[in-house]
Each structure stands twice: as structure tokens, then as C-alpha cells.
Amino acid sequence: MTPVSDPADFAEYEAQWGRVRDALRSEFGDAAFYSWLKPLSLAAVTEGRVTIAVPTRFMRDWVVSHYADRIRVLWSWENPAVRRVDISVAGAWGAADPASAKAAAARAAGAQAAEDDAVAPVVPPAANGPRAGGAAIYNGEGYNGEGRGGISGGYVTGGYGGGAPLPPRSSKPSPVPAGQSRAGGGPANQPGGHQPTGHQSGGHQSGGHQSTGHNASGRGSSGHDGTGSGPVAYGAGRNGRSGAQAAPMSEAEADAEASHRAAERIDQWSAGLDPRFTFDNFVCGKPNELAHAAALRVAESETVQFNPLFLYGGVGLGKTHLMHAIAWHIRGRNPRRKVVYMSAEKFMYEFIRALRYKDTMAFKEQFRSVDVLMIDDVQFISGKDSTQEEFFHTFNALVDQNRQIVVSGDRSPSDLDGMEERLRSRLGWGMVADIHPTTYELRLGILQQKADQLGAVVPGKVLEFLAHKIASNVRELEGALNRVVAHATLVGRAITLETTQEVLQDLLRANERRLTIEDIQKRVAEHFNIRVSDMHSARRSRAIARPRQVAMYLAKQLTQSSLPEIGRKFGGRDHTTVMHAVKKVEELGSQDSSFADDIELLRRMLES
Ligand SMILES: Nc1ncnc2c1ncn2[C@@H]1O[C@H](COP(=O)(O)OP(=O)(O)OP(=O)(O)O)[C@@H](O)[C@H]1O
Numbered sequence: 001m002t003p004v005s006d007p008a009d010f011a012e013y014e015a016q017w018g019r020v021r022d023a024l025r026s027e028f029g030d031a032a033f034y035s036w037l038k039p040l041s042l043a044a045v046t047e048g049r050v051t052i053a054v055p056t057r058f059m060r061d062w063v064v065s066h067y068a069d070r071i072r073v074l075w076s077w078e079n080p081a082v083r084r085v086d087i088s089v090a091g092a093w094g095a096a097d098p099a100s101a102k103a104a105a106a107r108a109a110g111a112q113a114a115e116d117d118a119v120a121p122v123v124p125p126a127a128n129g130p131r132a133g134g135a136a137i138y139n140g141e142g143y144n145g146e147g148r149g150g151i152s153g154g155y156v157t158g159g160y161g162g163g164a165p166l167p168p169r170s171s172k173p174s175p176v177p178a179g180q181s182r183a184g185g186g187p188a189n190q191p192g193g194h195q196p197t198g199h200q201s202g203g204h205q206s207g208g209h210q211s212t213g214h215n216a217s218g219r220g221s222s223g224h225d226g227t228g229s230g231p232v233a234y235g236a237g238r239n240g241r242s243g244a245q246a247a248p249m250s251e252a253e254a255d256a257e258a259s260h261r262a263a264e265r266i267d268q269w270s271a272g273l274d275p276r277f278t279f280d281n282f283v284c285g286k287p288n289e290l291a292h293a294a295a296l297r298v299a300e301s302e303t304v305q306f307n308p309l310f311l312y313g314g315v316g317l318g319k320t321h322l323m324h325a326i327a328w329h330i331r332g333r334n335p336r337r338k339v340v341y342m343s344a345e346k347f348m349y350e351f352i353r354a355l356r357y358k359d360t361m362a363f364k365e366q367f368r369s370v371d372v373l374m375i376d377d378v379q380f381i382s383g384k385d386s387t388q389e390e391f392f393h394t395f396n397a398l399v400d401q402n403r404q405i406v407v408s409g410d411r412s413p414s415d416l417d418g419m420e421e422r423l424r425s426r427l428g429w430g431m432v433a434d435i436h437p438t439t440y441e442l443r444l445g446i447l448q449q450k451a452d453q454l455g456a457v458v459p460g461k462v463l464e465f466l467a468h469k470i471a472s473n474v475r476e477l478e479g480a481l482n483r484v485v486a487h488a489t490l491v492g493r494a495i496t497l498e499t500t501q502e503v504l505q506d507l508l509r510a511n512e513r514r515l516t517i518e519d520i521q522k523r524v525a526e527h528f529n530i531r532v533s534d535m536h537s538a539r540r541s542r543a544i545a546r547p548r549q550v551a552m553y554l555a556k557q558l559t560q561s562s563l564p565e566i567g568r569k570f571g572g573r574d575h576t577t578v579m580h581a582v583k584k585v586e587e588l589g590s591q592d593s594s595f596a597d598d599i600e601l602l603r604r605m606l607e608s
Contacts, residue, residue, distance in 0.1 A: 013079075017050070017075075020071060023074050037067065039361060049084040054087055276453075281453065283446045285442030295433075296329075308429065309406045339374070340370045342375065343375070370398070372405075372406065373398055375407050378427070410562075412575070440471075444463060472511060520554045530543070534548065566578045
């Protein structure tokens with residue numbers, strides 16, 4: 001094949017690529033475009049054949065399977081001479097800005113094409129420019145200032161926010177002044193390895209390693225903390241490449257390095273798993289039997305059972321415990337399976353960080369390469385549209401690849417206010433398992449088990465007393481037992497009912513004061529002069545229905561009960577009826593100040 005050798009021709013192909021991209025964007029929409037298509041760049045052109053560069057292998061596979069055919073068709077409409085479109089990984093070059101992307105991608109694709117077909121693509125001279133190899137040039141004081149960052153090892157290392165730009169990771173030879181090693185990365189006065197280089201923001205701690213600043217890429221760390229958020233030690237990577245003597249990384253090496261980093265990161269994300277939260281330590285009873293059975297099924301199966309498994313329930317009822325138990329179990333059975341557990345808050349934090357450091361491709365790739373993804377407390381991303389969008393795409397990508405997803409929340413998917421409808425419906429697709437508030441028997445069982453774990457001798461009467469008095473949630477129950485045991489150990493006295501009451505006086509008082517739905521129904525019925533039984537009845541006249549709605553609203557505001565629990569206490573009504581009541585009372589309160597005053601009065605009476 002004859003390469004296109006005239007830069008003007010290449011420019012013409014670039015213009016065609018621009019139009020093809022526009023067409024792809026309008027066909028596939030903005031979300032797909034920004035995730036998958038925007039990072040592509042025209043790399044090389046030979047007669048009848050164009051090569052598009054992608055930043056990672058994962059992305060290449062995705063683009064090949066989802067978009068390549070369409071790209072080819074659209075391009076042949078633009079230019080019938082184009083009969084073939086190749087998608088190639090930019091690999092060891094990566095790209096930081098459009099100009100260098102072109103150069104880097106051209107080299108990458110050129111190398112690939114040369115390997116494939118022994119055809120040397122011609123890169124327009126201008127595109128290669130002064131940044132040979134697409135790497136930013138470190139001249140001992142800073143950069144040659146093109147774009148916002150250097151390029152190294154396939155990762156963009158953008159000098160974000162105006163800090164001194166970072167030196168490139170030393171995977172590519174570049175003109176470093178003789179005798180000046182890149183190890184340590186920064187200007188000469190920064191010792192290698194443990195000084196923050198370039199931009200620092202905040203100082204974020206993670207995974208037990210302290211980092212005094214972010215590196216600008218969020219990646220490219222020396223590898224010793226695996227987070228990419230710690231101090232930067234460029235040029236001293238895992239493979240021992242160091243600074244000026246480093247040989248260029250091949251595509252395969254770059255991929256291996258990237259996978260290694262992704263694996264480190266995945267391990268680090270799940271590093272917070274609590275070793276106490278296992279299935280062995282989980283006490284199963286009526287309120288949590290469904291959730292427990294579903295969790296166990298997911299943990300024991302190599303294939304996807306239901307996707308996602310959505311666990312929900314009130315505060316401190318064991319959702320996190322079950323998720324950790326799934327992770328431990330899977331790891332125990334098959335350590336090779338990649339399991340990621342993280343809170344939704346952490347997911348958002350990681351996403352924001354990736355956006356900030358222009359590392360979203362790596363972020364996507366890491367998440368989408370896991371076998372089991374578990375996201376705890378998903379309600380946290382309610383109202384956080386961009387994070388939801390990213391989670392939505394991650395979710396879809398994993399479901400498409402038949403990977404298991406487990407999510408927990410404080411309410412059912414359909415009740416997740418502030419969550420996009422499409423995400424809510426996806427979350428409800430699989431198995432939704434509710435953890436109900438504990439019963440006396442379950443609390444007693446949990447107390448017995450926790451006392452055994454502590455190795456403490458606690459009289460049955462004390463356990464029964466605690467199970468009876470502390471009904472709010474298991475976390476509080478466990479805290480109470482810990483206090484009693486700690487007190488006995490410290491003062492060297494046996495645990496008795498008396499010492500227990502003494503040690504826990506504040507907690508017991510607070511629990512006694514805790515409002516129940518029955519208290520609310522009684523008080524609201526009195527206030528509106530109706531019978532308490534009307535709270536449960538099917539009567540729909542406004543004189544009855546309105547006070548009932550008010551009581552539901554107050555139950556939602558003043559207790560920790562979930563919507564289904566509240567519904568059950570109001571004559572077995574559905575949770576959607578409770579939701580409607582809550583909305584109605586809020587609406588009336590905003591329109592009618594005397595109604596709002598009435599509600600406020602009731603609230604104060606109930607809380608006093
Ligand atoms: N059935 C159970 N058996 C043993 N321990 C339990 C059980 N349920 C909850 N716990 C314990 O209660 C504590 C709180 O549980 P966990 O953190 O899992 O609650 P959660 O539902 O995730 O709460 P939150 O909504 O606050 O995130 C943990 O120490 C956990 O071990």
C-alpha cells in the first residue's frame with residue numbers, strides 16, 4: 001500500500017475524521033461520545049486505510065466491538081477511497097493535547113502498522129514538531145511549555161491548576177540534560193522519590209500511606225503506595241526503568257504496567273474491608289434472612305445470579321457487614337477474582353479526582369475490569385448528576401460483560417429520590433433484598449455472638465435486658481455491649497444488671513425517649529380529633545385521610561423507619577402511599593402557612 005505522504009492530504013483526512021466524529025456524536029449521543037469517541041485521534045493514513053489511535057487496550061476492544069463498523073461506513077461515505085479503518089492502542093506514547101496526541105498516536109499507529117503490514121505510515125512533519133515522540137521535554141528547569149502536561153508511559157500527566165508541570169515518567173527517552181536523572185521527577189532541588197513534585201493539592205491520605213500531595217496525573221506514582229495519589233517518583237517504576245537510561249516501553253510493556261497499576265489500585269480500593277465482617281460472624285434471623293441468602297448466593301457462585309443485588313435497610317442493620325462478607329468469601333474461594341468494594345462517596349471522590357487530573361480513561365478501565373463491583377450507600381450520589389452518569393455507564397459496561405454488581409442503600413431503588421430514573425430502574429433490575437428492623441430474638445442472638453467474640457462472660461439477663469431496651473439498630477446495640485464489657489474489664493468487676501444500667505444510663509434514657517410510629521399516630525389522632533384506629537383503616541374521607549398523611553409524614557421525619565415499614569404500620573399500605581403522603585404534606589405546607597404551623601406544633605410536641 002502506498003502511504004499518504006503529503007501533509008495537505010493528511011489535513012484533508014483530519015477534516016474527514018472531524019466530520020465522521022460529528023456524525024458519531026449525533027448518532028450515539030454525548031455520553032457515549034465523551035466516554036469512548038472523543039479520546040480517539042487520527043494517527044496515520046495509508047492509501048485506502050486510516051488508523052485511529054486509542055489510549056488503552058480496553059478502550060480499543062470496546063471501540064472495535066461497538067463503533068468500528070460504523071466509523072468505517074461513515075468514513076467511506078466521506079471518502080469512498082477509505083476501505084479499512086484500524087483501531088490501534090497509542091500504548092507507550094499516550095497523549096496530552098491534541099497536537100501531541102496526533103504525533104504520539106501517529107507514532108503508535110505507525111509502529112503498529114509497521115508491525116502488521118510492514119507499511120510505514122507517513123506522519124506530517126509539522127505534527128511531529130519539536131516534541132519528538134510526543135513527550136514533553138524537560139529541560140532541567142521546567143517544560144518546553146506545550147500544552148498542560150507531559151506525556152509518559154501512556155498516561156497523561158497534566159500539570160493541573162497552574163502548578164509546576166510534572167516531568168514525564170521516564171518511559172520514553174527524551175532530552176534530559178546529561179547527568180540529570182529524572183528519578184524524583186521534579187526540579188533538581190527536589191530529592192527523588194518522596195517529595196511532591198509539581199502541583200500539590202490538599203494532601204490526601206489513603207490506604208495507610210501518607211501522601212503530601214497529589215501527583216498531577218493521579219497515576220505514575222513510584223508504585224509503592226499503589227494509589228497514584230502519593231508522592232511521585234518518576235523514573236523509578238516497578239520495572240526499574242530509571243530516568244535518562246530508560247528504554248522506550250513497548251505497547252505490551254505499557255499494557256502490563258497499566259494492568260499492574262490497575263490491580264494495585266483495585267487492591268487499595270478494597271483495602272478497607274473489615275476482617276470481622278464475615279458470613280461466620282453474621283447472625284441470621286427473620287428480618288435479614290432474604291438479604292443473607294442472596295448475599296451468600298452471590299458470594300458462592302462463579303456465575304452471575306442476579307444483577308445487581310441491591311441490599312437496603314435502615315441504619316446499622318448489617319448492609320455493610322454483608323457486603324464485606326461477600327468480598328471476603330469470594331476472595332477466599334478464588335483470590336484471582338477482582339473484587340472492588342467501596343462506598344458511593346469514595347466512588348464519587350475517585351471520579352472527581354480522575355476528572356480533575358484528566359485520568360478518566362484509566363478510571364473507567366479500572367472499574368470496568370473488575371469481576372465484582374460493590375458500591376455501599378448508593379444514596380450518597382443522589383442529586384450528584386455527573387457521578388450518577390459515570391456510575392450508570394460503569395454499571396452498564398459491567399452488566400454487559402456479565403460481571404456481578406452489588407449495591408446497598410438506605411431505601412429501595414424506587415425510593416431513591418434525586419436519582420435519575422434510568423439508574424433507579426437499573427438498580428431494581430436484579431434482586432432487591434430488604435433488611436428489616438431487628439426483632440428481639442435477632443438482637444439477642446447478635447449480642448450472644450458479639451459477647452463470645454469479645455471473650456466476655458455476660459450473664460443472660462444482661463443480654464436480654466440490652467436486647468429489650470436497645471431496639472434502634474445493631475451498631476448501637478454492639479456499642480452498648482462494648483461499653484459494658486470495657487467498664488467491667490477496667491474496674492475489674494463482674495458484669496451485672498445493676499452495673500449495666502449504671503454504665504448505660506444515658507443511652508437507656510435516649511432509647512426510652514425514642515419516638516415510635518404508634519406514639520406519632522396517637523398524638524396526631526388526638527390533635528385532629530379522630531380515632532387511632534383510623535390510622536389503619538381504609539377510610540378515605542379527607543377528614544381521616546389528611547391526618548393519616550400527616551402522621552405518615554411525621555413518622556418519616558421523626559423515626560428511622562423506612563417507607564415500607566411506615567406503610568405496614570398504617571394498615572399495611574404500600575410504600576408509594578407513604579411517599580405520596582410525604583410529598584402531599586410538604587406541598588400543602590409550602591402553600592398554606594397555617595397548615596405548616598400546625599405540623600410544626602405537632603412536631604415540637606412529639607419531640608418534647
Ligand atoms: N445480623 C448481624 N449479625 C452480626 N452483626 C451485625 C448484624 N447486623 C449488623 N451487625 C453489626 O452491626 C454493625 C453495623 O452494621 P453495618 O455497618 O453493616 O450497618 P449498615 O446497615 O451498613 O449501616 P449504615 O446504613 O449506617 O451504613 C456492624 O458492626 C455489624 O457487624
